Amino acid sequence: MNGDTRARGSRVHHPPVSTTRRLFLVGGGAALLAAVTGCGVRMDLPQPPPPSPTRRRAPDEALIIGVVGDLDELLRAWPAAAKPAVLKHSRALLTELRATLVGRLTNEGVPTEEIAPAAADPSAAPTPTGTPTSGPLSVGELRKRLAALPSAHLDSTTSATAETRELLTAAYGTIFTAAGLLGADVAPAAEASPVRPRLAERTSPLVYAFEVVAAQSSGTQRSRALDTLERLRGLERLIGRDDATSGWSLPFPVTDPGSARRLGDTVLKRAVGALGEVPGRAPTAESLDDVARWVAAVQLAADTWGLEPVAFPGMEQPDR
Template sequence: MDGDTRGRGSRVMDGLGRPPRRLLVLGGGAAALALLVERGLRLDRPRAPAPAPTRRPAPDETVLLSAVADLTRLDADATTVLSGPDASATVHRLRAVTRDQLRVFRGRLTNAGVPAAVIAAAVAAPPEAASPAAVTGTIPASGTPDPTTPPADAPVRTRAALAARYDSVGPDDWAALTTATPATRELLAAAYGERLASAVVLGHEVSVLAGPSPARPAIVARTEPLVYAFEVVAAQSRGAQRQQAEETLAALVRLEIAVSGASSTAPAGWSLPFPVTTPDAARRLATEVLASAVASATEVAGGSPGAASLEDVGRWSAGVQALAVDWGVPLTAFPGASA
């Protein structure tokens, strides 16, 4: 009896003193859950998603987006002109160059990881209104707006209006280039010079910068040999080629006077790259010296050019590029750029 009693007593005490392990686990889990609820855990809401990472802008993103937006509008303007009575092979060629520039700048943005939606938003944004000074780069002598310059959002349907659009690179655009990396600055400066040249090719006058920039001595040094070379070209040409050479020479003399402020005083002694004693040699000299001048724009601007130097060189280069077209040197998307 005693043995049986002790046995039952032990089982009872075990039941009262040591609960089964499963009850201990459940009790501990409930206590932990109560503690978490007390400290703010909500069981009726899903966990908030982690914040999305912020995209870092790509190098030169702002200036490249602005260029892509401008070029996209230029492409559309040229396409509109090509659908009307002012359509021409010249406008078609200029649009092709614009599309080459657009392709390169879009590629730079996408290669740098800029989302297509960001590029599309920049293109879709309305263009900012520009003052006459911003459109032409110079203040009109009369102090009044140029009536040939259309508002920024005006439709372009004529050759003259398209030319004014090409000549819409303003001081803010040149200033923005100084914030870009050297490679991007070189490409954009070359593209802006070509845009101004396109305006000249379409019959629009692009004047040199009103005040000389730090690059002006280098500009003068590049212009004087051109004048001398075309004196030789004109002297060794005949017939229609001579007339063309004389017209180019007159334009170069005007350009030299504009950049130097004085009539031509070209010193003797410049050496020619080869003997020029025939009309064929004269034509070869004309194309080579003009092509060389077009390719020198980056060198003329200098290593760290300011906005004034970039604009000064761009406007000078535009005049030279337009003259080169007359001698069979085509406009290119990035004249003189190596990047």
């Protein structure tokens, strides 16, 4: 019996092989988990969400953002020095222009944070499209930079959609107008571009109309008419005279100062209408520059006559 007891007591109970393997795997897994956890890797975090679909870019998005960025830079560095009324009006023109361009982008689904560092606040941080300024510009530096701004975008504008080309050409005309109000020379270049004949067709009738306005006016109105006429004659000398006809018809009879005043207002407001047709379907940078500077010349002549320049001459106010 004692022998049986020793026999039974001497037996060693080994777990089945499969059980041993499971214990080893569990133990090894725990050790591996401890090692990974010790390295700072969390095993219980949720999987990251799938990437969002790529946003479809708006037509000519980068081009318009570039123009907005340049305007932002100048508006942040706007001087508060001499000629406050002219500075105020020029700033108002460019602020309206900028707001409309930003509205065009946001209406196309472009997030405001992608348009500028702070699209709603031109006083915010510098934009990547221009050289940040260290402080307010002088009036002379401002008009110089305004006069140079459109040239940085003209080549890209030639390949833009027709709608964008018309919008930006009007905008460039406004920028040149603001520079001209501050004293910059923004007259069309002496070298002719392909659109000169079409611009001449619009210029010579203006000259003729203001010859009539001056002849039928008196006093202060006549003085203003003569100043405006001189500006328009200077534009005609640069653009060229339209000699297709010997004369141009007036929209209504002009026989006194009242009808003369009405004629001056009418022809200047109509002059820049339908400008999108002038550059044609494949414009050159020189053509767009010519059109924009012609617009500025007409707006500056209108300012001499007493009509305030507008942000988008020749266009119905674009949707914001």
